Amino acid sequence: MLDLFKETNSNLPPISSDDLNDADVIKEIKALKERILPKHLVLGHHYQSNQIIQFADEIGDSLALAKKAASISKPYITFCGVHFMAETADMLTRDDQQVVLPDLNAGCSMADMANREQVDKAWSFFQASTSKKITPITYINCTASLKAFVGKNGGAICTSSNAKKIIEWAFKQGEKLLFFPDQHLGRNTCFDMGIPLDEMVVFNPNMLNGGLTPEQIDKAKVILWYGYCSVHQGFTAEQVNQFKADRPDVNVIVHPECSFEVVQAAHDAGSTSYIIDKIKDAPAGSKFAVGTEINLVNRLAEQFTDKEIISLSPYQCLCTTMYRVRPRWLLASLQAIEKDKPINVIRVPKEIREPSLIALERMLSIS
Ligand code: 13P
Ligand code: SF4
Numbered sequence: 001m002l003d004l005f006k007e008t009n010s011n012l013p014p015i016s017s018d019d020l021n022d023a024d025v026i027k028e029i030k031a032l033k034e035r036i037l038p039k040h041l042v043l044g045h046h047y048q049s050n051q052i053i054q055f056a057d058e059i060g061d062s063l064a065l066a067k068k069a070a071s072i073s074k075p076y077i078t079f080c081g082v083h084f085m086a087e088t089a090d091m092l093t094r095d096d097q098q099v100v101l102p103d104l105n106a107g108c109s110m111a112d113m114a115n116r117e118q119v120d121k122a123w124s125f126f127q128a129s130t131s132k133k134i135t136p137i138t139y140i141n142c143t144a145s146l147k148a149f150v151g152k153n154g155g156a157i158c159t160s161s162n163a164k165k166i167i168e169w170a171f172k173q174g175e176k177l178l179f180f181p182d183q184h185l186g187r188n189t190c191f192d193m194g195i196p197l198d199e200m201v202v203f204n205p206n207m208l209n210g211g212l213t214p215e216q217i218d219k220a221k222v223i224l225w226y227g228y229c230s231v232h233q234g235f236t237a238e239q240v241n242q243f244k245a246d247r248p249d250v251n252v253i254v255h256p257e258c259s260f261e262v263v264q265a266a267h268d269a270g271s272t273s274y275i276i277d278k279i280k281d282a283p284a285g286s287k288f289a290v291g292t293e294i295n296l297v298n299r300l301a302e303q304f305t306d307k308e309i310i311s312l313s314p315y316q317c318l319c320t321t322m323y324r325v326r327p328r329w330l331l332a333s334l335q336a337i338e339k340d341k342p343i344n345v346i347r348v349p350k351e352i353r354e355p356s357l358i359a360l361e362r363m364l365s366i367s
Pocket of ligand 1: 060160257
């Protein structure tokens with residue numbers, strides 16, 4: 001399966017296999033990492049493959065990695081994750097530090113489901129539809145220009161680990177919430193906080209006025225954006241119910257980017273770190289069917305051999321954009337850093353960084 005993705009990755013590797021075979025790429029990364037250690041650090045998201053995670057100095061979820069980036073003093077950071085994470089790291093580091101994303105094509109399909117023009121247009125429609133205050137909250141999985149929108153409009157950013165705290169904060173600012181781009185995290189978290197589904201509406205940016213009337217906007221407590229993670233949305237309530245019927249001894253635990261039906265059917269739901277902690281703290285012999293990205297599920301199964309850990313889905317729920325960060329791309333990034341001529345540097349322009357930082361720092365102070 002992994003080789004299939006290697007072949008379908010249309011992005012040509014910066015170092016070809018004619019020049020260096022796979023084993024030598026790994027050896028070279030190891031040696032190079034040692035040599036540039038004083039000036040460089042690798043951050044790796046939990047959904048990265050083991051071939052990359054073995055080189056990560058810090059492994060974490062979105063929140064942990066954002067916090068880590070804010071505390072690093074080394075001049076170079078290689079971010080093994082996706083584009084919005086590297087942008088966030090760039091905004092939280094000093095101007096003289098450089099954040100590198102090994103493959104610039106490592107994006108996030110959910111982050112691409114809301115752009116600034118759509119959000120500005122939607123915001124004008126909301127303002128014209130209600131006199132009540134709306135606080136915008138964006139999931140960290142979005143471009144920096146949306147983080148800037150939120151910063152400018154009195155809102156904050158959240159991750160899946162702190163969504164509840166941030167939404168509680170938002171409701172202290174005003175009566176209504178706009179949550180984007182992930183409808184599922186917004187709906188699951190708000191429902192968990194006691195907000196009924198009939199007080200939530202979904203704004204679809206591909207429809208005129210989002211498919212909503214001004215009256216619906218005025219009435220709703222929560223406006224969700226029609227966005228989703230294609231990896232997590234792939235899990236189904238049927239899979240959960242089948243597991244519960246066939247394997248009553250297994251705990252079904254899922255990420256809140258899964259649909260409402262999946263989260264409701266599962267035994268438990270929580271962020272990437274929540275899932276990891278639950279599995280780590282469970283007694284030997286515990287059994288879990290996990291609804292999240294496959295690289296993490298496989299790694300948990302390898303780490304906790306005294307427990308049974310399997311994927312909730314029989315299909316490969318791989319985040320293909322995370323998977324774009326491959327050893328050959330990492331090696332090319334490190335080679336460029338060694339020469340102090342970094343490639344694939346992520347730099348957010350000042351006019352976007354400043355308002356984004358307001359929203360990011362708000363998040364970090366609340367969580
Ligand atoms: P967390 O790391 O916040 O759990 O987010 C999951 C995810 O989909 C990252 O893109
Ligand atoms: Fe985006 Fe989903 Fe991949 Fe996370 S797992 S980077 S939300 S597509």
